[in-house]
Amino acid sequence: MKWIGVVDTMFARVDMGGIAVATLRAKQDFGARFDVARRTVPGFKDLAVAAKRLIQLEGCEIVLALGMPGAGDLDRTCAHEASLGIMMAQLITTTPILEVFVHEQEGQGDDARLLAICEDRCAKHALNAHDMIFDAASLIARAGQGVRQGQADAGPIAIPIRELVEN
Amino acid sequence: MKWIGVVDTMFARVDMGGIAVATLRAKQDFGARFDVARRTVPGFKDLAVAAKRLIQLEGCEIVLALGMPGAGDLDRTCAHEASLGIMMAQLITTTPILEVFVHEQEGQGDDARLLAICEDRCAKHALNAHDMIFDAASLIARAGQGVRQGQADAGPIAIPIRELVEN
Amino acid sequence: MKWIGVVDTMFARVDMGGIAVATLRAKQDFGARFDVARRTVPGFKDLAVAAKRLIQLEGCEIVLALGMPGAGDLDRTCAHEASLGIMMAQLITTTPILEVFVHEQEGQGDDARLLAICEDRCAKHALNAHDMIFDAASLIARAGQGVRQGQADAGPIAIPIRELVEN
Amino acid sequence: MKWIGVVDTMFARVDMGGIAVATLRAKQDFGARFDVARRTVPGFKDLAVAAKRLIQLEGCEIVLALGMPGAGDLDRTCAHEASLGIMMAQLITTTPILEVFVHEQEGQGDDARLLAICEDRCAKHALNAHDMIFDAASLIARAGQGVRQGQADAGPIAIPIRELVEN
Amino acid sequence: MKWIGVVDTMFARVDMGGIAVATLRAKQDFGARFDVARRTVPGFKDLAVAAKRLIQLEGCEIVLALGMPGAGDLDRTCAHEASLGIMMAQLITTTPILEVFVHEQEGQGDDARLLAICEDRCAKHALNAHDMIFDAASLIARAGQGVRQGQADAGPIAIPIRELVEN
Secondary structure, three states, rough: OEEEEEEEEEEOOOHHHHHHHHHHHHOOOOOOEEEEEEEEOHHHHHHHHHHHHHHOOOOEEEEEEEOOOOOHHHHHHHHHHHHHHHHHHHHHHOOEEEEEEEHHHHHHOHHHHHHHHHHHHHHHHHHHHHHHHOOHHHHOOOOOOOOOOOOOOOOOOOOOOOOOOOO | EEEEEEEEEEOOOOHHHHHHHHHHOOOOEOOOOEEEEEEEEEEEHHHHHHHHHHHHOOOOOEEEEEEOOOOOHHHHHHHHHHHHHHHHHHHOOOOOOOOEEOOOHHHHHHHHHHHHHHHHHHHHHHHHHHHHOOOOHHHHHHHOOOOOOOOOOOOOOOOOOOOOOOO | EEEEEEEEEEOOOOOHHHHHHHHHHHOOOOOOOOOEEEEEEHHHHHHHHHHHHHHHOOOEEEEEEOOOOOOOOOOOOOHHHHHHHHHHHHHOOOOEEEEEEHHHHHHHHHHHHHHHHHHHHHHHHHHHHHHHHHHHHHHOOOOOOOOOOOOOOOOOOOOOOOOOOOO | EEEEEEEEEOOEHHHHEEEHHHHHOOOOEEEEOOEEEEEEEHHHHHHHHHHHHHOOOOOOEEEEEEEOOOOOOHHHHHHHHHHHHHHHHHHHOOEEEEEEEOOOOOOOOOOHHHHHHHHHHHHHHHHHHHHHHOOOOHOOOOOOOOOOOOOOOOOOOOOOOOOOOOO | OOOEEEEOOOOOOOOOHHHHHHHHHHHOOOOOEEEEEEEEOOOHHHHHHHHHHHHHHOOOOEEEEEEEEOOOOOHHHHHHHHHHHHHHHHHOOOOOOOEEEOOHHHHHHOHHHHHHHHHHHHHHHHHHHHHHHOOOHHOOOOOOOOOOOOOOOOOOOOOOOOOOOOO
């Protein structure tokens, strides 16, 4: 049994962890090949150490770190610090932690829009985490395809006549 | 007996550590299940290593790091450095350190307002620290609820008809 | 047999990893002196830990980390975080990781231009990686020559009469 | 015998290390309870590793890192990097390093003013370092008092009727 | 025999490593008390790990890391990342690495001026590196003297009547 960690915040205005957990529980191999460990922390600056604990103390092979930074100037600096913490936690543990942030400003003042972004991004990254453990080749197959989470894919730049890659 | 660390600064204009310690001492299980270790350092850039020392040399399982950055341009850069230090200290020790900063600018020039923010934020985060050790499930129950410290909660975005999470 | 790692993203709109791999496979000593290990991750913030894994778990002696940051304000902060992660991964592993980023804004809105930059930069850095392992002296010979990837070389500043260096 | 480290720069335009050393030598217990180790480096970016060496190779229990960043835009970025280095050095060694920077712009073009700030800040932080080793309780007694170095204390915000802290 | 490391870039438009090496080879004790190890990397973001390798794999006691950041906005962010890497490399190895950056903008569009800055700064820092190993006291003697590299010294602020330092 492999473990996928999910950590989110009380600060966010959407139950981001709940979306990710629900997506993972809907996978056919849930409970058979993998299980989910969930934690919640006060704010997004607390995600990094919580993710590290899920890896080191709970044995998770990958973690989703979910947060919703506010729109103010100080919030952006805080989000930067939180991101650097998540980066450091990955490097110390040699384990991937997918940072899934939905910035409040992305909602453009529309709660329904913000919620829709959260649902799309959290769910897609939950699937990415699953693929990274169980189907790494499927990511190589999508390399350079302009894949997005929280919005429609940008798609690849049209490839000119000669084929770029042959391997 | 578990230990909660509290470290604050001489620089701040409010006895932030005192507020946190008073809040924790008022808990029913104070002295029974947990005790508090307090330190004070010159400024907020000195908090990170002091928190690390409370963890590594004094055995604290969580630390509150309390500071009051000034409003100037240089102060904001310094606060950013202090925050990154607190982030690194958490990751090195695999132990949560709650950063509790009240930015002088939040008071908008009104000392009473600044004091009220300090009291609310320091007290709430002291309770968060307690919950993180003794009642982690209560944090999951509040995931995505727009919980705030130093101001009223923002609350969750109204959930549409279908329920998002079932686990 | 030495291993060169290549890691790129699904987020990029060009198959940057494919370009690098194709360039390396075209080298005469491919398969004889060296082989290539390829991974793909969701976005550029996931490159650092993936590169570290290629080094520590797959035995790569150098890694190419390929990404395409977007043009928005948040994208630039994210790219900065990704770069710092790649820097830290190098220092923890004592192994070079060549960061090969093509910023979407470099294309100036022209996809063909963006693609051309990708092809030039990814291919040249793939050759640089090869030289760093098998022909380090060739890099010293080009020191201070204004060498560029993704554009024409800037060239050296014309040297005045007396020769600067004699060693 | 405990050791206090002092490291400053050739770049600064005031002998900041000299001020700190003179302050420490004037303490009654100098030579009895503690001694001072002094180093000088080219610029403030060289302070962090020098401080770490004073701790790890010379056995210092605390270090004063003294520098004078210039007023230009690049200088501010450099000062930020120097500060982050000092932060990291503290966390790696679990030992406090007091960063004592006097920004050239604080002098507002007046050398006498800049010198006065240097004298006040370097001397006060030298005394802080001494207190942190020999009288930690005196710092707790000054928590939240708006203590400043290089200028007059800001003082605490007037406390309302009920006493905030009782412990 | 002690080793001084020199690492520079192909990106720079001046052979900065050549200047440093020539300066060191001109010292009377070259080949007797110390020798020089030189490496070249593609760009300045590759300096940090190369410097670390010179220290850990080649036994250098100090390293000169020489680079020439461009004038663009992205270049400045990259230079910041490169600097942080050099800072981290120093702290991990407990060994000084002198960062010698000449920013293209310092030349103010004049190649001769840019070259002159490179020659002055690289040569002076090469001598600083030598002094740091063989004559540390000479640095203390110049503390607070406003010493500069790449331009004339700023000099110390005139000292008022009483002598500041007596030790």
